[in-house]
Amino acid sequence: MQGNALINWIIDSVDNANYRKGALTGWKHPKVDAKMIAAVGGHAALLQQAKEIEDDPVLGNSEDIWFDWRDMKGDIQTIHFQIAAIPLLCKRVGREDAREHQKKLIEMVQSWRDQTRNQTRDQSNQESWILKYYEEMLASLRKGNKTPEAEDEAMLHCMNCIAAQDTFIWENAFSTNVFGNSKVFRKQYKTKVISALQKYSPYYVDEMSSEKLLAMHNIHSYAQTLEWKGTLQYIINDEKVIDSSSQIYGTIINTQTMEHARAYALSGCKRIMTIENKANYEDMSYRKDTLYIFCHGFFSPKEVRFLKTICDLVSEECEFYHWGDLDYGGICIFQFIKAQVFPKLLPYKMSQEDFELAVREDAGILLKEDTRNKLIRKNAGLLEPLKEAILKSGLTIEQERLL
DSSP: OTTOOHHHHHHHHSSHHHHTTOOSEEEEEOOOOOHHHHHHTHHHHHHHHHHHHHHHGGGGOOEEEEEEEETHHHHEEEEEEEGGHHHHHHHHHOOOHHHHHHHHHEEEEEEEEHHHHHHHTTOOOGHHHHHHHHHHHHHHHHOOOOOOOHHHHHHHHHHHHHHHOSSOEEHHHHHHHHSTTTHHHIIIIHHHHHHHHHOOOOOTTTOOHHHHHHHHHEEEEOOOOOEEEOOOEEEEEEEEEEEEETTTTTTEEEEEHHEEEEEEEOOOOOEEEESSSHHHHHHHHOOOTTEEEESSSSHHHHHHHHHHTTTTTSSTTOOEEOOOSSHHHHHHHHHHHHHOOOOOOEESSSSSHHHHHHHHHHHEEEOHHHHHHHHOOOGGGHHHHHHHHHHHHHHBBGGGGGG
């Protein structure tokens, strides 16, 4: 009876959230109509399959399903069945009962949640994002909703590994550790992981790239570098002091250097400026009293840690500025650096007047509608006048236009 389309139609007719969460009970009395007849393969097939159910030694003796025959069993008007009969019907056609499947998913997700609860117990509250990920998934399952992410146990394993990843690792190596294959993460799970992290990660900020968001969780697809121009001295492994002041065209350090280094001295510095775009950074000339830092968007955790050590080296009079795009992303990056790195940060050439001057010089780019909606909801803080100017004009300005 595994090919009985009528049984499958009956099962499908009650496969909804109420059934899956165990709230659907009692009798159902679906009328036979053209749509049902088509679904089971035609009128003759409907009659034949109904007779097979009645002739079945178990189903035929059950009082939980019966048919309202008409015209000497030449037609059926109504099908009557108890919800309690669904598990037996599933068994007859070799299907898993949706209610039982939902229970299994809940148990499985609870197990993965409990694992991550144990591994994050001694970590900061920021790691509780993974628990929120699971709690919302469980809430959806308990409501009887179909929850695709709960169906993929490998995805849950991957998310737990991301929550536990507290040291630097290359993306391919992470994929090998989790899936036993260096390419599986990138090809099958990266997009789904990014969507989840954009919703639950405490590190995510609007306009943050996928690569930067993964880097915030210590997973890297390319080497990080930090670039600056200025008199900064830094020390490696608390042993070797390196003076970058002679490199008047700029200094670049890589990921490993950042991991083992800290800022050591910054004598005579009166101003520190982070610059979002490479062309603008390159255009800035070396000055003994100014430290220019290329930020290329959102700083990674290692860059944040290294740059924070600068704050203790400068005087109270030292000024902090950020120069970025006059758009939604530029506002987000400014707020990120102010919150995470330099609390005294102020905007540079990002005022309403700077914006209006650039617009008069035909430097504007049309503001996209989805970005406009995000900008309307954004609390821009110090850059609120810039936000209002962007919304009023419907334009944005790239920093390179202001060279």
